[in-house]
Amino acid sequence: MSKQPAIELRNITKTFGKVVANKNVNLTAYHGEILSILGENGSGKTTLMNMISGIYFPDEGSIHVNGEEAVITSPKDAFAYKIGMIHQHFKLVDVFSAAENIILGIDDGKYNLKKSTEEIRKISEQYGFELQPEKKIYTMSVSEKQTVEIIKVLYRGADILILDEPTAVLTPQETTKLFEILRRMRDDGKCIIIITHKLHEVLSLSDRVSVLRKGEYVGTVNTAETSESELTEMMVGKKIELNINRTDVNDPKDRLIVKNISCINRQGAVVLDDISFTAKGGEILGIAGIAGSGQRELLESIAGLQHLTEGEILYHNPKTDSIDNLRDKTPVQIRELGVRLSFVPEDRLGMGLVGNMDIVDNMMLRSYTKGKSIFLQRKAPKDLANKIIEDLEVVTPGASTPVRRLSGGNVQKVLVGREIAASPKVLMVAYPVRGLDINSSYLIYNLLNEQKEKGVCVIFVGEDLDVLVELCDRIMVIGSGRITGIVDGRTTTKEEIGLLMTKSKEETKESSDDN
Amino acid sequence: MTTKQTVKSHREPLFHVAKRDDMAWWQAWLIRAVTIILSVVAVGVISMMLTEKSLFETFEIMYRGVFGRIETGSTVMLWKYLQEIAILLCLALALTPAFKMKFWNCGAEGQALMGGFAAMICMIELGGKVPDGALIAIIAVASMLTGALWGLVPAVFKAYFNTNETLFTLMMNYIATQIIAYYVYIKGGGSNIIQPVTHGNLPVIGTNRYLVNILIVAVLTVIMFVYLKYSKHGYEINVVGESQNTARYIGINVKKVIIRTMIISGAVCGIAGMLLVAGTDHTINTKTVGGQGFTAIMISWLGQFNPFIMVIMTAIVIFLRLGTAKVADTCLLNASFADIAVGIVILCVVGCEFFIRYTFKFRHKKKEETV
Numbered sequence: 001m002s003k004q005p006a007i008e009l010r011n012i013t014k015t016f017g018k019v020v021a022n023k024n025v026n027l028t029a030y031h032g033e034i035l036s037i038l039g040e041n042g043s044g045k046t047t048l049m050n051m052i053s054g055i056y057f058p059d060e061g062s063i064h065v066n067g068e069e070a071v072i073t074s075p076k077d078a079f080a081y082k083i084g085m086i087h088q089h090f091k092l093v094d095v096f097s098a099a100e101n102i103i104l105g106i107d108d109g110k111y112n113l114k115k116s117t118e119e120i121r122k123i124s125e126q127y128g129f130e131l132q133p134e135k136k137i138y139t140m141s142v143s144e145k146q147t148v149e150i151i152k153v154l155y156r157g158a159d160i161l162i163l164d165e166p167t168a169v170l171t172p173q174e175t176t177k178l179f180e181i182l183r184r185m186r187d188d189g190k191c192i193i194i195i196t197h198k199l200h201e202v203l204s205l206s207d208r209v210s211v212l213r214k215g216e217y218v219g220t221v222n223t224a225e226t227s228e229s230e231l232t233e234m235m236v237g238k239k240i241e242l243n244i245n246r247t248d249v250n251d252p253k254d255r256l257i258v259k260n261i262s263c264i265n266r267q268g269a270v271v272l273d274d275i276s277f278t279a280k281g282g283e284i285l286g287i288a289g290i291a292g293s294g295q296r297e298l299l300e301s302i303a304g305l306q307h308l309t310e311g312e313i314l315y316h317n318p319k320t321d322s323i324d325n326l327r328d329k330t331p332v333q334i335r336e337l338g339v340r341l342s343f344v345p346e347d348r349l350g351m352g353l354v355g356n357m358d359i360v361d362n363m364m365l366r367s368y369t370k371g372k373s374i375f376l377q378r379k380a381p382k383d384l385a386n387k388i389i390e391d392l393e394v395v396t397p398g399a400s401t402p403v404r405r406l407s408g409g410n411v412q413k414v415l416v417g418r419e420i421a422a423s424p425k426v427l428m429v430a431y432p433v434r435g436l437d438i439n440s441s442y443l444i445y446n447l448l449n450e451q452k453e454k455g456v457c458v459i460f461v462g463e464d465l466d467v468l469v470e471l472c473d474r475i476m477v478i479g480s481g482r483i484t485g486i487v488d489g490r491t492t493t494k495e496e497i498g499l500l501m502t503k504s505k506e507e508t509k510e511s512s513d514d515n
Numbered sequence: 516m517t518t519k520q521t522v523k524s525h526r527e528p529l530f531h532v533a534k535r536d537d538m539a540w541w542q543a544w545l546i547r548a549v550t551i552i553l554s555v556v557a558v559g560v561i562s563m564m565l566t567e568k569s570l571f572e573t574f575e576i577m578y579r580g581v582f583g584r585i586e587t588g589s590t591v592m593l594w595k596y597l598q599e600i601a602i603l604l605c606l607a608l609a610l611t612p613a614f615k616m617k618f619w620n621c622g623a624e625g626q627a628l629m630g631g632f633a634a635m636i637c638m639i640e641l642g643g644k645v646p647d648g649a650l651i652a653i654i655a656v657a658s659m660l661t662g663a664l665w666g667l668v669p670a671v672f673k674a675y676f677n678t679n680e681t682l683f684t685l686m687m688n689y690i691a692t693q694i695i696a697y698y699v700y701i702k703g704g705g706s707n708i709i710q711p712v713t714h715g716n717l718p719v720i721g722t723n724r725y726l727v728n729i730l731i732v733a734v735l736t737v738i739m740f741v742y743l744k745y746s747k748h749g750y751e752i753n754v755v756g757e758s759q760n761t762a763r764y765i766g767i768n769v770k771k772v773i774i775r776t777m778i779i780s781g782a783v784c785g786i787a788g789m790l791l792v793a794g795t796d797h798t799i800n801t802k803t804v805g806g807q808g809f810t811a812i813m814i815s816w817l818g819q820f821n822p823f824i825m826v827i828m829t830a831i832v833i834f835l836r837l838g839t840a841k842v843a844d845t846c847l848l849n850a851s852f853a854d855i856a857v858g859i860v861i862l863c864v865v866g867c868e869f870f871i872r873y874t875f876k877f878r879h880k881k882k883e884e885t886v
Contacts, residue, residue, distance in 0.1 A: 017535045017874075057531060059876060305763060331766035343764070351764050354757040361750070365765045368750055375745050 005067065006031045006160050006191035007052065007083070012061035014047055021047040024061070025217040027210055031159070034182060034192040036202040036223075039212035040235055040437040042407060045195045046088075048212070049162045053085035054078040065160075084153025085162040090145050092137045098144075099133035102152045116155075123154050127184050142290065143174040150181075161185070163194045167201060169291055172465065172498035179205050197235075199228050200466075211235055236438055244445050244470045246489075247453060252280035254316055255457035256302065256426055261311030261327075263297050263481075271297045273481040275311070281318065281425065284448060284458040286472030286489060288465060288497050294481035295461045296346060299428050302459075303343045304331045315339050318425060318455075342424035344416055346431050346461075352415045355404030359385045359396065362403055363418055388417035392443065409440035416444060420451065427451050430461040445471055465494040477501055535874045543871045547864065551831060554863035558839065558856045566846035573842060580841020581834050596837060598725035598795065601732040602787060604829045606804075606811035608732075608739045609783035611820050612776050613666075615743060616756040618673065622665065622684030624808025625691035626781045628801075630662035630788025632695055635709070635799045638792070639702065642714025650715040654793050655786075662785020663778045665691065670777030674770035688808070695801050711797035717790070728794045735783065740822040752776055784808070813861055835860055 009027040013020070022044045029035045039045045050056045052063060054072040063070050065081045072078050078085070092101050099117045117133045124131050131147050140148070146166065153161060163182075167175045182192055182205065196202060202209050203223060211218040211234040218234050233239055256279040263272035272294050279285045287295055300306040302313055304326060313326040317338060324337050334341060345351040353362045363381035371377055385399040392413040396406055403411055412432060419427065429448065433441040448471070452458050462468045468475055472489040477500035485500040562573045583592030606623045613620040637654045645653070669683040703709050720726040743749040755762045755772045762769050792799050814832065818825030839856040843849065 015876075016533060303764070304766075330768075331764065332768075335766065345764060347760065350758055351760045354754055354761050356757055357753070361753075364750065365754070365761070368747055374747060376747055376750055 008064040034206045036206035036209045043212045044215040082159040084158030086149045088164040094138040142169045160191045249283045255281040257314040281457045282455045283473040286468040286475040287461045289478040340425040342419035344429040358400040408435040428459045530877045550867035554860040577838030580838045605787040607814035610815045613780040619681045625688035626662045626665040626784030627788040628691040629665045630658035630785025631792035633657040633661035634789045634792040638712045638715035658785040658789035659782040663782040666777040666781020674773045709798045717794040728790045
C-alpha cells in the first residue's frame, strides 16, 4: 500500500461576509487511507469540503491534487480531478431509477442504459453494495439512496471520495455495513474523507483524524494513538465532561395518554397508524426511529396541528385533576383548557421562531395575545428575552437582533428558553441538539433533566441513539408510523433499538406487497 | 471509466459575489440617496440630449413643472403636487399591510375604482335628498365597504382554496373597469361623460380644495405606521407573512388574518377612490385612478413597507412624473417620456439594493508571496 498524497490543501481561507468559515487550513489526505475531518457544527468542515468539490471557491490558498495545483471552479472540474462528494442531503431525481440517476448529467454522447447498468452492477459487486439499478428512487430507503449517491461518484471514476456526515441518517446496522464498504474501497487504493462529529465513528473507522475548530486547523493525529477525550479536547479547545446525569424517576404520574391515534397526510398516506402510549410526569420519554417515520406528525398531533382520523389524546391536568381530550382542538383551544404544553419543533426558524424578527418579538409569539389592549406590550417579553440571554448565555449583540443572525446553538437556546419559560407540564422537543456544538448540546440536556426533576413530562425525539440511551428513562421506537417497541432506557442497547427501527421496515414492506 | 476529461484550466475567477449582512443603516441609505441623485441627473442628461437644452435648463423646466412660479407666491402647483402625492401614497399605504403578509395585492386599481364608484352612486342618487354632512358620512362608509368587498373576494379564495392572489386581484381590476365603463355609458347619455356633481363633495378647508385630501392621507400614514408596528394585528400580519407554519404553531388563525388584512387593504383603497371622486374630480371614468394602483406597488416596495419612507419615495416619483411631463410638453417630446424617466430612476433604486446586499470579493493571491 503505497502512500501518495492524493489531495493537499495549502493555506485555504474562505469568508462569508464577516464570518470566517476557514482560516489558513492545511490538510493532506493520502491514497489508501480513510481520513476523518472532525469538528463541531460550524467549525467549517463542510465549507472546506465544498471547496474541494467545486461548490465554493477559496478566497485564498491553493488546492493540489496528486502533486499538481488544481483550480476547481465547478463540480465538473472536481470530477475531472476524480473527486466525488456525497452530500448530506441527497441530490437525486425521485421518479428516476437508480441507474438513470447515476448516469444523469454525463455528457459524453454515449447514452447506453444497458451497458451502464452492467457497469453499475460490476461496481456494486466489487465493493459489496446491494443495489438494484432498476429500482426507482422514491421506493428506496435512506440507506439505499445513499448507496446510489456513492455509486454515482464511483461510476464517474472518483478516486477521492468525500462523505458529509454519512451516518447521520443510518441505523447502527446500516452504519456497520457502510463502514465495511468504505474499508474495502480504502484497500483498493482510494482516498476516503469523511466529515463527522461522532467520536466513536472516527475511532472505529479512520486511519487519521484532522480536527478543525472555529474554522481553523487544529492538527492531525493517528487514530491508533489517540483517545476520545483527547479528540474532544482538540475539538472544543478545553477539557469537558461528557456525561449526562440521569436521575431516578420519582413518583411518575400519568400525564398524557395517547390512545389508538391514526393520521393521514395530504397525499393520503398513513403517517400514524394506531399509536398508543402513556407519557408520565417526571420522566423523559425518548422517541427513536428513522427520520420521517411519523415523529413529526405525532408531536404535531399532540400540539393540535394535525387532524387525526382516529383515537384520542387525553391530558391529565394535575391542578384540577380533570381529564381533557385534546383531539381536534386548535393550539389556542388547548391553551384555553389550561393545558400547559410546550413544543420545540424540529424546524426552528420555520416553525418555532420567525427568523426576521428580533429576540423580543420572538418571545412574544407565545404571549402577545395577553391583555385586552389592541396594542402590543413589549415590556414583559423584553425582560424575558434579557433573562434568557443571561441565563442560557446566548451569544448575541443584543435583544433586538434578528434571530436568523444567531448561530444554530443560540437560536435553539432562544427557542428552548421561551418554551421552558412558559413553565410547561408537558415539554415536547424534536431533535433539540441537531446542529449544536457540544457545549450547547449538554446545556440542552441539562435543561431537559431539570424539567424532568420538576415533574414535567418530557418527550424527546432524537436521532443520536447514544444520547437517547444515556438520557431517556423509556424509549419508544417507531417505524413507518407504528410503535415497534417501548424499551427501558437503563437496560437497552443501541443495537436493540436499531433492530426495532428496521424491524418495522420489513413488516411494512410485506404489508405493502399484499396490497 | 466513462468520465469525459475536461480541460484543466488554470484560469482563476477574478472576483466573486458574496452576500453581506453587515452594512450599517446609514451606509445603506447613503447608497440609496446617491443612487437617486445620480439617476435623476442621468434623466436630466438624457432629456438634455433629446431637447438640445442645457442640463441646467432641463432641471429648471422640471422644477417649474412641479412647483410653478412659487417664488412669486403662487402655490397652485405646489398644492397640486401635494395632492398627487396624497393619492399615490394612500394607495401605497393600502397595499402595505397585504404586502407585509406576502399577499401580493395587485388590485389597488380596481379596489380604488370601486370605492370611487360607490361614492359616485351616492353623490348622484342621494345628492340633494339627504343633508350634505350626512351624505359625506354615507359616501365614506360606502366607499370603504365597496373597496373592502373588492379585496375580500380574492382573500376568501386565497384563504380557503389557495388560489393565486396576484392573478385574481389583477382580474378584479378589469371587472371594476368594465363596471365603471358601463355605468358611465348609462349615466352619461351619449357623451360617455358624467358631468361633475355638486352634492357630496368633501369640504374645502380655507381656500384650498386639496387640503382635506392631504390631511386625511397624513393621518392615515401615521395610523398605518402605528397599526403595523405596535398593534397585535400588525404583529399577526408580520408572523403570517414570515412563516405560515409559525403562525399555525402558535395558534394564529391564518385564514382570519388573511381575510381581515385584505378587508383593511381594500377599504383604504376605497378611501383613495373616495378622495379622487368626492374630493377631487366630482365625477368618474375608467381612467380616474389612472394606473396609480400599480405605481403604488413600487412605492410600497421602495419604501420597504415603512409608511414614512414611502412618503419620501412618493414625493420623488411624483416629482419626476410631473417634472418630466413638463419637459416633454415644453420640448414637444412624446408624453411617454415621463414614464421612461420614472422607469429609469426606479430601476436604478431597485438595482442599488444589489450593492447593499452583496459585495464583490477579489482574490488575494499576493498574500502567499509576502508571507
